[in-house]
Structures are given as structure tokens and as C-alpha cells.
Amino acid sequence: MPLSLAAAAIPATAGHPASTKVGATSSRSATLTVASAVELAAALVRAQAGTVRTIRLASGRYELAAPITIDARLSGTADAPFTIEAAPGAKVELSGARALSPLVWQAQRNGVWRAKVTGAAFQRLWLRNEAQVRARYPNYDPAKLPYGGIAADATSPARVARWSNPAGGILQALHASRWGDVHVPILGKNSDGTLRFGPETGNNRAGPPSEKERFVENVREELDAPHEWFHDAAHGYLYYKPHGAAAPPARGFSVGAAEELIRIVGTRTMPVHDVRIAGLAFRATEPTFMKTTEPLLRSDWTFHRGGAVLIADAERVAIEDGDFQDLGGNAIVISGHARGIAVRRNLIAHVGASAIAFVGRAEAVRSPLFEYHQSQPTSRIDRTPGPKSEDYPADSVAEDNLIHDIGLFEKQSAGVQIAMSARITIDHNSIYRVPRAGINIGDGTWGGHRITHNDVFDTVRESGDHGAYNSWGRDRFWDPDRDEMDRRTTRERSLARLDAVETIVLSNNRFKCDHGWDVDLDDGSSNYLIENNLLLSGGLKLREGFDRVVRNNILLNNTFFPHVWFDNGMDVFERNIVMAEFQPIRIRRWGRRVDRNLFSSPDDLAQARSDGTDARSSAGDPRFVAPRLGDYTAGPASPAQQVGFRNFAMNDFGVRPMRLRTLAERPSFPLPFEPRQPGQREAARSFAGMTIKSVTTPGEQSAAGLPDISGVLVLSVETAGAAASAGLRPGDVILAIDPVADARRQQVPDAATFLAAAQARRWQGTIPLRVFRDQKAATIALDVR
Numbered sequence: 001m002p003l004s005l006a007a008a009a010i011p012a013t014a015g016h017p018a019s020t021k022v023g024a025t026s027s028r029s030a031t032l033t034v035a036s037a038v039e040l041a042a043a044l045v046r047a048q049a050g051t052v053r054t055i056r057l058a059s060g061r062y063e064l065a066a067p068i069t070i071d072a073r074l075s076g077t078a079d080a081p082f083t084i085e086a087a088p089g090a091k092v093e094l095s096g097a098r099a100l101s102p103l104v105w106q107a108q109r110n111g112v113w114r115a116k117v118t119g120a121a122f123q124r125l126w127l128r129n130e131a132q133v134r135a136r137y138p139n140y141d142p143a144k145l146p147y148g149g150i151a152a153d154a155t156s157p158a159r160v161a162r163w164s165n166p167a168g169g170i171l172q173a174l175h176a177s178r179w180g181d182v183h184v185p186i187l188g189k190n191s192d193g194t195l196r197f198g199p200e201t202g203n204n205r206a207g208p209p210s211e212k213e214r215f216v217e218n219v220r221e222e223l224d225a226p227h228e229w230f231h232d233a234a235h236g237y238l239y240y241k242p243h244g245a246a247a248p249p250a251r252g253f254s255v256g257a258a259e260e261l262i263r264i265v266g267t268r269t270m271p272v273h274d275v276r277i278a279g280l281a282f283r284a285t286e287p288t289f290m291k292t293t294e295p296l297l298r299s300d301w302t303f304h305r306g307g308a309v310l311i312a313d314a315e316r317v318a319i320e321d322g323d324f325q326d327l328g329g330n331a332i333v334i335s336g337h338a339r340g341i342a343v344r345r346n347l348i349a350h351v352g353a354s355a356i357a358f359v360g361r362a363e364a365v366r367s368p369l370f371e372y373h374q375s376q377p378t379s380r381i382d383r384t385p386g387p388k389s390e391d392y393p394a395d396s397v398a399e400d401n402l403i404h405d406i407g408l409f410e411k412q413s414a415g416v417q418i419a420m421s422a423r424i425t426i427d428h429n430s431i432y433r434v435p436r437a438g439i440n441i442g443d444g445t446w447g448g449h450r451i452t453h454n455d456v457f458d459t460v461r462e463s464g465d466h467g468a469y470n471s472w473g474r475d476r477f478w479d480p481d482r483d484e485m486d487r488r489t490t491r492e493r494s495l496a497r498l499d500a501v502e503t504i505v506l507s508n509n510r511f512k513c514d515h516g517w518d519v520d521l522d523d524g525s526s527n528y529l530i531e532n533n534l535l536l537s538g539g540l541k542l543r544e545g546f547d548r549v550v551r552n553n554i555l556l557n558n559t560f561f562p563h564v565w566f567d568n569g570m571d572v573f574e575r576n577i578v579m580a581e582f583q584p585i586r587i588r589r590w591g592r593r594v595d596r597n598l599f600s601s602p603d604d605l606a607q608a609r610s611d612g613t614d615a616r617s618s619a620g621d622p623r624f625v626a627p628r629l630g631d632y633t634a635g636p637a638s639p640a641q642q643v644g645f646r647n648f649a650m651n652d653f654g655v656r657p658m659r660l661r662t663l664a665e666r667p668s669f670p671l672p673f674e675p676r677q678p679g680q681r682e683a684a685r686s687f688a689g690m691t692i693k694s695v696t697t698p699g700e701q702s703a704a705g706l707p708d709i710s711g712v713l714v715l716s717v718e719t720a721g722a723a724a725s726a727g728l729r730p731g732d733v734i735l736a737i738d739p740v741a742d743a744r745r746q747q748v749p750d751a752a753t754f755l756a757a758a759q760a761r762r763w764q765g766t767i768p769l770r771v772f773r774d775q776k777a778a779t780i781a782l783d784v785r
Helices: 034-047 482-491 493-497 602-610 639-643 698-704 722-726 751-760
Strands: 002-006 054-057 060-063 068-070 082-086 092-095 097-099 105-107 113-116 125-127 170-175 181-189 195-197 209-217 228-232 237-240 253-256 262-265 272-278 280-283 309-320 323-327 332-344 347-351 356-359 393-399 402-404 416-419 422-427 430-432 439-441 450-452 455-457 467-471 504-507 517-521 528-531 540-543 548-551 560-563 572-574 593-595 624-626 631-634 685-687 690-694 712-717 733-737 766-773 776-783
Touching (some): 060 097, 068 082, 181 209, 262 272, 416 422, 455 467, 540 548, 540 698, 560 698, 685 751, 690 751, 712 722, 733 751
Parallel strands (some): 054 082, 060 092, 068 262, 082 272, 272 309, 280 323, 309 332, 323 347, 332 356, 332 393, 393 422, 402 430, 416 439, 422 450, 504 528, 517 540, 528 548, 548 572, 572 593
Antiparallel strands (some): 097 253, 113 237, 170 181, 181 195, 624 631, 685 690, 766 776
């Protein structure tokens, strides 16, 4: 029987008495909260006095001080799932905020007011449902990226000297290499006046916070702009600066109280199953960035297993037709053992972290490691393919979700994140305005994902060296020492497929990244089929990996970036349309096949053939039908037909339900560039027994792990030359000439600057070079006598 709940104007707080009534559709009447209604349903099941399969909520805002918990007691059946849904026509909001009692304001200096508040500390404040800004420096400007404004002097000695007690403040900064961000708690001041910091969270790639891209928040002395606030939890005061001179209103303020709103959580031996949540709005949860401490294997992510909706150890759960907005952390997290989970037709926008995350447990992984630089000998690698246990999501789907403006507080976030999972389908989602990747695959365990018909654009807005689609594959075979990885995969190639056991398919997507790659298969990503994708800006990168097939894609105004391939990687790149010269980095063998592609420029085709590829490829204008309208179909007279390219649908990307489709934005559609003219390629130069060139492309930047497109790339080293004697290697990047005596370090952003500076210092006999290799800088002495 259905159980209907009617809401008062500001209805029940979970766990407390409230004036909500069970409706007439139930044979049992009581005063209930949402949480107590769930408990009643469970009690009826236990007592066999009746069965409540559906709880229907009337219109209203339900403030939850604690999450609604659905466990195995409430499991439904395939035909009759346990359901919490909005009543027909109702607008239901589950909120993690609590309203403050009427406030009595006292005037302070500089237009700031304060009022006494009680209860737990909080991280978010709203005035009439509008989020206010926690005191910060620099002041928040929504037009500025990253973070709404950054300042190199955010924690400078002069600024810190103004702070009487900064304990509780937070340094928010991008990673020094812009691989996401880090959150660093301020514990107080040292005796010398410097700041004392706690352990940073948010990033699994060891590195300091950026010196330039940073801001500080939750410091009382930085409360100086309208709509800023500070909570002095120790003394129970809320400080606030209104827009004008009048006192803030006594009513209308609410604060964050809950991190999660619904928990659908079973156990490993008794999973909860057959549950449906439909038609609800989720609002106003607290941020969780200081809890992002769990490393997701050797990906760049650390993670917090929590969200507005948490699903763990569960089977056959559906989250449908929801509205997730103004959330502090993740929206939906699927954790641990999970089968048959469906996340469909939801709007997810303006959230602090990721929209949807499928994350298994490390206990399911064989021979796991947990940080980029960790290594293990091959003798310790478990040779059994696949997972070790069932503690991971599989056979689940996220489809027709509209996702935008996420990662407001956590830049290491994604529209859809997948880690330690198998056979996840990501289909017909629209994802845009995100700080990092739109779709991120953290590792190769265990593949089988189908990424289809998604529209992903305006990505990598607040980070770097990433793509609209990003993946890593730092699995059992992978090692940070490239030479060691070459040796082990040459001896035993099967190591590469122990975790990536099923092929990941990227098909019929539209990707656009103006600040990185459209598709970025990074470190070790293996066992992929990538076909029929429209790549509108950033091209496609394949870094070290195995068994990738890339065919029948359009790489508009860009090209193919093959990076540091294995000799036996067996990659295929064929029947694609490319519109710029290939950008290979340290390629010795060109995989299984690179051929039958269409180049827009004959010069680019000639260069490819000189590198030993594309004997049967062609060059010419692809003759797209209507690029201004987003139709890049190759016309009837296109030379693309000659290489076997086959057109695919240009109108089947992104969300399909009309409710969401009318809200969804689309990317801008670039016109095709004119072909590059001959003679525009930078010539390599020789010096001291090595061949060098300037770092000029995102591909070269990414291959070396550089924070900027700057420096001098070593292309080759003569065996008996001075460079070899000094220990320089192909792939090294020279960043600077280090100081000698009282000379200053001289940065060398390009080859011309380096050659001029080195020539001027020949008199020294030995030049100390600052060289970047394997994500670290070191000094190498180059003998130039």
C-alpha cells in the first residue's frame, strides 16, 4: 500500500517531531517525518502487519538534519521496488540546510554585523535560499577562473600578519602542475608568525600547492565584501556584511547541516535491492573536500565516499527524474558492491564536487598500489586476471542526465567518474562547464564500459593537461620507471591486460575541449575501441598503452598525439579525418597500423609518410556539409570516402528527454581551418651532441608533465657526445641555466633563447642545466668545452 506524506510550509526535520500527516491513502495515520515514515515501512515489514512499497511526498521543503537511510529491510522486488517519490504534480525538495532562529544583530566595524548562533559549525550560509560567500581573499568574482579569483599573495607574510587567529582557515590552490587542486587546512600560526598547515587533501599526485593560483577562506579578517560571512564556532557568533548600511534581516538565514540526504546502503552479505527514488529535488548539502583522503589506486584522485545520494552494497536501484542543485559535495555516489544501478533523466548542476561517481573498493583489486610513484617488482604481481572480489560497481548505467557547472569546491571532479568498476554504460548525457574532465576513468580495472552518444564540452576550465574525456591505466603492469615498464611488458606482454580485461568503447560522442585534448588516454590506458566520435577542438592523445583501436573519427582542426608508445603496443589509427600534422613524442614503432586516414593538408600527409605511416592515406578538403550548424558529415564528393571513412549521425548527442533537452546547451561549432601551409614547422637544432626544439604544443607539455608550454625539448642524443656524457636523454626538457657564482638563473622558454645563452656561457666550460624528467627537476652539468 502507498504511504503519502503531506508537508507543512517548512516541514519535518528527520529525527525530530514535526507536523506532517500520513495521508488518507494509508490505513495507518500518524505524525511523521520522512525518516520516520521510512522506519514505519520497515516496521510493517518486520511485523508482517502490512507492506509499504511506496512513500509519496507532497509539495514542500523537507529539512533533513540526518540522511534518510534505506537498508536491506526495505528491499523491494523487481516488480514492486521500494519507492520514495513525489506525489503526482508535487514539487518536493529534500534539503540539508537548517533554518536559523531569528537573529539579533549587533553592529561591528566596517559595515560588519554579528549575531549569536547555536549548534554545530557549518561551512555554508544562505539568505533566502541564495548562497552567501565565506570570508576569503581575494574577494569572490564569478567571472574569474579559477575559483572566482586567485592571488599569489594570499598567504604572504604581510597578509598573514593581519590575522589574529587563522586556525580553521583553508588554503585552496591548484596543484603546482595544475593536475586538479589541493585543500590545505590552516592550524594556526607558528612562533615566528608563519602559518602552520595540516595535511592537504584532494589530490593523489604528490606536489605542492601552486604559488600563484590560490586563495584563502574562512579567515575573519578577510570579511570585507558584501555578502561575505564568518562563523566563529568557538564563541558562537555569525559575522555578516550586508550589501547596504542597514542591519541584516532577523529571519531568512539558513546554514549547512547535512552532507548526505539519502543513503541506500546494504552490507556485503545482505545488499539492499530493488529501490527507486523518483522526482525529488536535492538541495543544500555541506562540502566534503576536507574528507577527500582516500586514494583511488594510482590515479590522480583522492575521494570521499559520500554524496547527496549514496548507494553502497546494493542491487537494482534507480535514481530517476531528480533535480540535484546547490550541493556542497558529490551528487550521486555508487560505492562498493553495486549491480544494476540506474541513474536516469536527472538534472545535476551547481554542485561542489562530481555529479555521478562509480567507485569500487581497493579490496577487489589484485596487487593494488596507491600513488603515482609507487612500484612493485614483477615477482609480486598477481597473475590472475580480473577482480579479486565482488566489491565494485558493475552492469550499471548513467543515461540522459544533464550535468553542468560542477566542481565548484573540488577541481579534482568530473561529470561522471569511474574507478575500479566494470561494464558501466554512460549514454546520452550532456556535460559542460566543468573544471577538469567531463568523463574520467581512473584506472583500467576492469573495463567493459560503453561511453556512447554523450555531448561533452567546455571542459578543463580550471586545471590543465587533461581532456573532455580522460583516462589513466596505471594498473598492475604500470611502473613510473619507463625503462622498467618496457622491460617487463617486453618479457610478459600479458601483464598489460590483467586488469583491463574487457574493451572500453567510446562511440558516437561529441567532445570539445579548448584547453586540452578532446580525448586523452593517459598513462597506461589500454584495451580501447574509439570510433565514430566528433572531436571539435583538442584532438586525440594516446599515451603509453596497449591494444587501442581508433577508427572513423573526425578530429576537427587538430590531430593525433601518439606519445611514448611501447614497441609492442599494437595500436591502430585508421580511417580518421585529421586536420593538422601528427604530433608524435618518442615513437620508435608505430603500433600495428597507422593508415588510410584523410589529411586536410598534403604537407601533413607527406610528413606522416616520412615518419613511416599512412602509405594508403589521402589528402584533401573533407567537404563537410554544414559545419556552421554542427553537421560535419563528409559530403558526397569528399575524398574521405576513398580511405573508407563512413559518416555517422550528427544529431544524436546528449540528453533526449524534452524536459532536459530544452534546458541543455550545445557547444559552439568551429569552421574548418584552412590547411597549414608548407614551411611552418619549427626546425630542430643541434647543440653539444643533441638535437633540440622548443616546447610548442600541449602534447609536448603533457608528455613531459610540464605545468606550462615552455622549455627546450631534447629530441635525440648522440652516443658519444657531450650531452650523453652529461646524462641527458631524449624526452628531457631543459628549463633553465642554473646560476654560477653571483649569476642569476636564466629561464630558457625556447630553443633560440637556450642556444644564445649557452653560447654566451661557453667560457665557463660547464653549464649547469635545470632539467625536467619523470615529473621532477634536477641539475645536470653539461660540458661545452
